[in-house]
Amino acid sequence: MKAMKALFKHSKPMNTLETINRRISANRFDPAQPLSRAEVEELVACATQAPSSFNLQHWRFIAVTEQQDKERLKAVAYGQQKVADAAVTFIVLGDLQAHTRLPDILMQSVQAGIFDQTTADNMVGMATQMYANPAAQRDEAIRSAAMAAMTLMLAAEAKGLVSGPMIGFDPVGVKREFQIAERYLPVMLLAVGHSASGNWPRKPRLPLGEVLAHGTGASLP
Ligand SMILES: Cc1cc2nc3c(=O)[nH]c(=O)nc-3n(C[C@H](O)[C@H](O)[C@H](O)COP(=O)(O)O)c2cc1C
Numbered sequence: 001m002k003a004m005k006a007l008f009k010h011s012k013p014m015n016t017l018e019t020i021n022r023r024i025s026a027n028r029f030d031p032a033q034p035l036s037r038a039e040v041e042e043l044v045a046c047a048t049q050a051p052s053s054f055n056l057q058h059w060r061f062i063a064v065t066e067q068q069d070k071e072r073l074k075a076v077a078y079g080q081q082k083v084a085d086a087a088v089t090f091i092v093l094g095d096l097q098a099h100t101r102l103p104d105i106l107m108q109s110v111q112a113g114i115f116d117q118t119t120a121d122n123m124v125g126m127a128t129q130m131y132a133n134p135a136a137q138r139d140e141a142i143r144s145a146a147m148a149a150m151t152l153m154l155a156a157e158a159k160g161l162v163s164g165p166m167i168g169f170d171p172v173g174v175k176r177e178f179q180i181a182e183r184y185l186p187v188m189l190l191a192v193g194h195s196a197s198g199n200w201p202r203k204p205r206l207p208l209g210e211v212l213a214h215g216t217g218a219s220l221p
Pocket of ligand 1: 023027168202
Protein backbone atom coordinates (compact mmCIF):
# COMPACT_ATOMS: atom_id res chain seq x y z
CA MET A 1 0.00 0.00 0.00
CA LYS A 2 2.85 2.32 0.92
CA ALA A 3 4.67 1.47 -2.31
CA MET A 4 1.53 2.21 -4.36
CA LYS A 5 1.20 5.61 -2.70
CA ALA A 6 4.79 6.49 -3.49
CA LEU A 7 4.23 5.54 -7.14
CA PHE A 8 1.28 7.89 -7.58
CA LYS A 9 2.43 10.87 -9.63
CA HIS A 10 0.40 13.93 -10.49
CA SER A 11 1.76 14.92 -13.92
CA LYS A 12 2.82 18.44 -14.87
CA PRO A 13 0.49 20.55 -17.04
CA MET A 14 1.84 21.87 -20.33
CA ASN A 15 0.86 25.55 -20.26
CA THR A 16 -0.98 28.24 -18.30
CA LEU A 17 -4.48 27.49 -19.59
CA GLU A 18 -4.02 23.81 -18.90
CA THR A 19 -2.72 24.67 -15.43
CA ILE A 20 -5.86 26.70 -14.70
CA ASN A 21 -8.19 24.07 -16.10
CA ARG A 22 -6.59 21.12 -14.30
CA ARG A 23 -6.21 22.51 -10.77
CA ILE A 24 -8.31 20.83 -8.14
CA SER A 25 -8.61 21.29 -4.40
CA ALA A 26 -6.78 18.27 -3.07
CA ASN A 27 -7.73 16.43 0.08
CA ARG A 28 -5.17 13.63 -0.20
CA PHE A 29 -1.47 14.39 0.03
CA ASP A 30 1.47 12.00 0.13
CA PRO A 31 3.04 12.46 3.57
CA ALA A 32 6.19 10.64 2.41
CA GLN A 33 7.21 13.34 -0.08
CA PRO A 34 8.42 16.55 1.53
CA LEU A 35 9.35 19.76 -0.30
CA SER A 36 12.74 21.41 0.09
CA ARG A 37 13.00 24.88 1.57
CA ALA A 38 14.01 26.12 -1.92
CA GLU A 39 10.81 24.66 -3.40
CA VAL A 40 8.68 26.31 -0.68
CA GLU A 41 10.44 29.61 -1.30
CA GLU A 42 9.93 29.36 -5.06
CA LEU A 43 6.19 28.90 -4.55
CA VAL A 44 5.98 31.98 -2.34
CA ALA A 45 8.17 34.00 -4.71
CA CYS A 46 5.63 33.17 -7.47
CA ALA A 47 2.74 34.12 -5.17
CA THR A 48 4.26 37.55 -4.58
CA GLN A 49 3.98 38.29 -8.31
CA ALA A 50 0.21 38.70 -7.76
CA PRO A 51 -1.25 42.19 -8.18
CA SER A 52 -2.41 44.27 -5.20
CA SER A 53 -3.94 47.69 -4.70
CA PHE A 54 -1.15 50.31 -5.00
CA ASN A 55 1.26 47.32 -4.98
CA LEU A 56 0.67 47.17 -1.21
CA GLN A 57 1.38 43.41 -1.10
CA HIS A 58 -0.75 42.69 1.97
CA TRP A 59 0.10 38.97 1.81
CA ARG A 60 2.28 37.24 4.37
CA PHE A 61 2.92 33.49 4.64
CA ILE A 62 3.87 31.17 7.43
CA ALA A 63 5.19 27.88 6.02
CA VAL A 64 4.32 25.04 8.40
CA THR A 65 6.48 22.02 7.53
CA GLU A 66 7.57 20.40 10.81
CA GLN A 67 5.39 17.49 11.88
CA GLN A 68 4.77 18.79 15.40
CA ASP A 69 3.77 22.19 14.01
CA LYS A 70 1.49 20.56 11.46
CA GLU A 71 -0.24 18.67 14.28
CA ARG A 72 -0.74 21.93 16.21
CA LEU A 73 -2.17 23.54 13.08
CA LYS A 74 -4.42 20.55 12.39
CA ALA A 75 -5.83 20.87 15.92
CA VAL A 76 -7.02 24.43 15.16
CA ALA A 77 -8.17 23.44 11.64
CA TYR A 78 -11.02 21.17 12.73
CA GLY A 79 -8.75 18.14 12.46
CA GLN A 80 -8.37 18.38 8.67
CA GLN A 81 -5.92 15.56 7.92
CA LYS A 82 -4.45 17.28 4.86
CA VAL A 83 -2.78 19.79 7.20
CA ALA A 84 -0.75 16.94 8.69
CA ASP A 85 -0.12 15.10 5.40
CA ALA A 86 0.78 17.91 2.99
CA ALA A 87 4.47 18.76 2.64
CA VAL A 88 3.65 22.33 3.66
CA THR A 89 0.58 24.15 4.84
CA PHE A 90 0.82 27.90 4.45
CA ILE A 91 -1.00 30.15 6.86
CA VAL A 92 -1.86 32.96 4.44
CA LEU A 93 -2.19 36.27 6.25
CA GLY A 94 -3.36 39.72 5.20
CA ASP A 95 -1.71 42.82 6.69
CA LEU A 96 -4.40 45.19 7.99
CA GLN A 97 -1.80 47.98 8.23
CA ALA A 98 -0.23 47.47 4.80
CA HIS A 99 -1.01 51.05 3.74
CA THR A 100 1.44 52.40 6.34
CA ARG A 101 4.28 50.85 4.27
CA LEU A 102 3.21 52.59 1.06
CA PRO A 103 5.84 55.39 0.95
CA ASP A 104 8.66 52.78 1.19
CA ILE A 105 7.03 50.51 -1.36
CA LEU A 106 6.47 53.30 -3.88
CA MET A 107 10.01 54.60 -3.42
CA GLN A 108 11.28 51.35 -4.95
CA SER A 109 9.29 52.07 -8.12
CA VAL A 110 10.51 55.68 -8.16
CA GLN A 111 14.11 54.45 -7.85
CA ALA A 112 13.50 51.93 -10.63
CA GLY A 113 12.35 54.81 -12.87
CA ILE A 114 8.81 53.44 -13.26
CA PHE A 115 7.10 56.66 -12.08
CA ASP A 116 8.17 59.91 -10.42
CA GLN A 117 8.00 61.08 -6.80
CA THR A 118 4.99 63.37 -7.46
CA THR A 119 3.02 60.37 -8.72
CA ALA A 120 4.11 58.42 -5.64
CA ASP A 121 3.05 61.25 -3.31
CA ASN A 122 -0.37 61.42 -5.00
CA MET A 123 -0.81 57.68 -4.50
CA VAL A 124 0.06 57.96 -0.81
CA GLY A 125 -2.57 60.71 -0.47
CA MET A 126 -5.23 58.55 -2.13
CA ALA A 127 -4.36 55.40 -0.19
CA THR A 128 -4.31 57.24 3.14
CA GLN A 129 -7.91 58.32 2.51
CA MET A 130 -9.05 54.97 1.15
CA TYR A 131 -7.61 52.89 3.98
CA ALA A 132 -8.51 55.14 6.93
CA ASN A 133 -11.51 52.89 7.42
CA PRO A 134 -11.00 49.47 9.13
CA ALA A 135 -13.56 47.80 6.84
CA ALA A 136 -11.54 48.89 3.79
CA GLN A 137 -8.31 47.69 5.44
CA ARG A 138 -9.88 44.29 6.03
CA ASP A 139 -11.42 44.00 2.56
CA GLU A 140 -8.10 44.84 0.92
CA ALA A 141 -6.09 42.47 3.13
CA ILE A 142 -8.42 39.62 2.17
CA ARG A 143 -8.49 40.59 -1.51
CA SER A 144 -4.69 40.72 -1.81
CA ALA A 145 -4.04 37.57 0.22
CA ALA A 146 -6.62 35.71 -1.89
CA MET A 147 -4.91 36.88 -5.11
CA ALA A 148 -1.57 35.64 -3.78
CA ALA A 149 -3.06 32.33 -2.63
CA MET A 150 -4.58 31.73 -6.07
CA THR A 151 -1.24 32.51 -7.72
CA LEU A 152 0.48 30.10 -5.36
CA MET A 153 -2.04 27.36 -6.21
CA LEU A 154 -1.36 27.81 -9.93
CA ALA A 155 2.41 27.79 -9.35
CA ALA A 156 2.03 24.56 -7.39
CA GLU A 157 -0.03 22.98 -10.18
CA ALA A 158 2.53 24.10 -12.77
CA LYS A 159 5.21 22.28 -10.79
CA GLY A 160 3.22 19.02 -10.72
CA LEU A 161 2.06 19.52 -7.12
CA VAL A 162 -1.47 19.80 -5.74
CA SER A 163 -2.98 22.32 -3.35
CA GLY A 164 -5.91 22.61 -0.97
CA PRO A 165 -7.25 25.96 0.22
CA MET A 166 -9.06 25.95 3.57
CA ILE A 167 -11.31 28.31 5.48
CA GLY A 168 -12.06 25.53 7.96
CA PHE A 169 -9.92 26.78 10.84
CA ASP A 170 -10.24 28.78 14.03
CA PRO A 171 -8.53 32.14 13.36
CA VAL A 172 -8.14 32.95 17.06
CA GLY A 173 -6.53 29.57 17.70
CA VAL A 174 -4.24 29.91 14.66
CA LYS A 175 -3.10 33.36 15.83
CA ARG A 176 -2.46 32.10 19.33
CA GLU A 177 -0.65 28.88 18.34
CA PHE A 178 1.62 30.54 15.79
CA GLN A 179 2.31 33.83 17.62
CA ILE A 180 0.77 36.02 14.94
CA ALA A 181 0.68 39.75 15.67
CA GLU A 182 -2.64 41.60 15.87
CA ARG A 183 -2.18 43.43 12.54
CA TYR A 184 -2.26 40.16 10.52
CA LEU A 185 -5.55 38.58 9.58
CA PRO A 186 -5.51 34.82 8.90
CA VAL A 187 -7.17 34.68 5.46
CA MET A 188 -6.84 31.01 4.59
CA LEU A 189 -4.76 27.90 5.06
CA LEU A 190 -3.24 26.45 1.93
CA ALA A 191 -1.92 22.90 1.90
CA VAL A 192 0.58 22.11 -0.87
CA GLY A 193 2.46 18.93 -1.68
CA HIS A 194 2.61 15.81 -3.76
CA SER A 195 -0.71 14.16 -4.48
CA ALA A 196 -1.74 10.83 -3.05
CA SER A 197 -4.38 8.77 -4.85
CA GLY A 198 -8.05 9.34 -4.15
CA ASN A 199 -8.45 13.05 -4.89
CA TRP A 200 -11.72 14.08 -6.46
CA PRO A 201 -11.61 15.08 -10.15
CA ARG A 202 -12.52 18.58 -11.28
CA LYS A 203 -15.98 19.57 -10.17
CA PRO A 204 -18.53 21.04 -12.58
CA ARG A 205 -19.01 24.79 -12.60
CA LEU A 206 -22.13 26.88 -13.05
CA PRO A 207 -22.82 27.47 -16.76
CA LEU A 208 -21.35 30.65 -18.24
CA GLY A 209 -24.87 31.96 -18.87
CA GLU A 210 -25.37 32.14 -15.11
CA VAL A 211 -22.12 33.88 -14.25
CA LEU A 212 -21.37 36.11 -17.25
CA ALA A 213 -23.48 39.07 -18.32
CA HIS A 214 -22.59 41.24 -21.29
CA GLY A 215 -22.85 44.98 -20.75
CA THR A 216 -25.36 45.04 -17.88
CA GLY A 217 -26.10 43.03 -14.77
CA ALA A 218 -29.84 42.98 -15.45
CA SER A 219 -29.71 39.56 -17.10
CA LEU A 220 -27.95 37.85 -14.20
CA PRO A 221 -30.23 35.31 -12.54
C1 LIG B 1 -11.64 30.15 0.42
C2 LIG B 1 -11.79 28.66 0.31
C3 LIG B 1 -11.95 27.91 1.45
C4 LIG B 1 -12.05 26.52 1.38
N1 LIG B 1 -12.11 25.80 2.54
C5 LIG B 1 -12.03 24.45 2.49
C6 LIG B 1 -11.87 23.70 3.69
O1 LIG B 1 -11.76 24.23 4.80
N2 LIG B 1 -11.80 22.35 3.59
C7 LIG B 1 -11.87 21.72 2.38
O2 LIG B 1 -11.78 20.49 2.35
N3 LIG B 1 -12.00 22.42 1.22
C8 LIG B 1 -12.06 23.77 1.25
N4 LIG B 1 -12.12 24.50 0.09
C9 LIG B 1 -12.11 23.80 -1.22
C10 LIG B 1 -13.46 23.95 -1.96
O3 LIG B 1 -14.37 23.05 -1.42
C11 LIG B 1 -13.21 23.70 -3.46
O4 LIG B 1 -12.38 24.72 -3.95
C12 LIG B 1 -14.48 23.67 -4.25
O5 LIG B 1 -15.28 22.57 -3.87
C13 LIG B 1 -14.22 23.59 -5.75
O6 LIG B 1 -13.43 22.47 -6.03
P1 LIG B 1 -12.10 22.59 -6.87
O7 LIG B 1 -11.21 23.61 -6.19
O8 LIG B 1 -11.50 21.20 -6.84
O9 LIG B 1 -12.47 23.02 -8.25
C14 LIG B 1 -12.04 25.87 0.14
C15 LIG B 1 -11.88 26.66 -1.03
C16 LIG B 1 -11.73 28.01 -0.95
C17 LIG B 1 -11.50 28.82 -2.20
